[in-house]
Amino acid sequence: MAIPLARSSEEAQLYMTLNPCSCGQARFPADSMLLSAGDEMLCRYATACPDCGQAREFLFRLPAEPEPRVSRDQVWFGGEHPSELIDAGQWMWVAERYAGLHAADPRQLAPGELPRARADLTFAVAAMDEAAKFVPPGADGVPESAIWSDRGREEYRREPFRFRRSAIDAVREAYRGELARLGQA
Numbered sequence: 001m002a003i004p005l006a007r008s009s010e011e012a013q014l015y016m017t018l019n020p021c022s023c024g025q026a027r028f029p030a031d032s033m034l035l036s037a038g039d040e041m042l043c044r045y046a047t048a049c050p051d052c053g054q055a056r057e058f059l060f061r062l063p064a065e066p067e068p069r070v071s072r073d074q075v076w077f078g079g080e081h082p083s084e085l086i087d088a089g090q091w092m093w094v095a096e097r098y099a100g101l102h103a104a105d106p107r108q109l110a111p112g113e114l115p116r117a118r119a120d121l122t123f124a125v126a127a128m129d130e131a132a133k134f135v136p137p138g139a140d141g142v143p144e145s146a147i148w149s150d151r152g153r154e155e156y157r158r159e160p161f162r163f164r165r166s167a168i169d170a171v172r173e174a175y176r177g178e179l180a181r182l183g184q185a
């Protein structure tokens, strides 16, 4: 099997979280190790599961030429090309979960919760941006080929309309609006 491409360490980390141990533990506190294979650079994460002790390992291919990051304090998963690790449905699932962690109205947030709320919503925006990258130019939605995981297929079965370009754009706008309100709070 070909070694999957991880565009960034953030993307690799999220992928590992989305693929938990068979015991259910998603935490994977591993250091990464760089390896070279021919003219490719690989990144290996290996550790024992903190719960059941099972040995776990993930191996990713790194981009031949790292793409420039937008900025250091923004969540950045990768450049303009869609992910090869995490499918469109998984990105939407992640976005919805992160966006749902805090109240949308800053007045309903507990004191001290604001920085965390901003960070989680920024993560949700970045995840929706990743989902949007799967919509081909001129197409009105995510093609079936952009959904390959069980969770992604489940999301699609549940609410196929969310995979339309208009729906993805609406959610992105809503999250960005929320983020702007939190920024002023």
Ligand SMILES: [Zn+2]
Pocket: 021, 022, 023, 024, 025, 049, 050, 051, 052, 053, 054
């Ligand atoms: Zn385990």
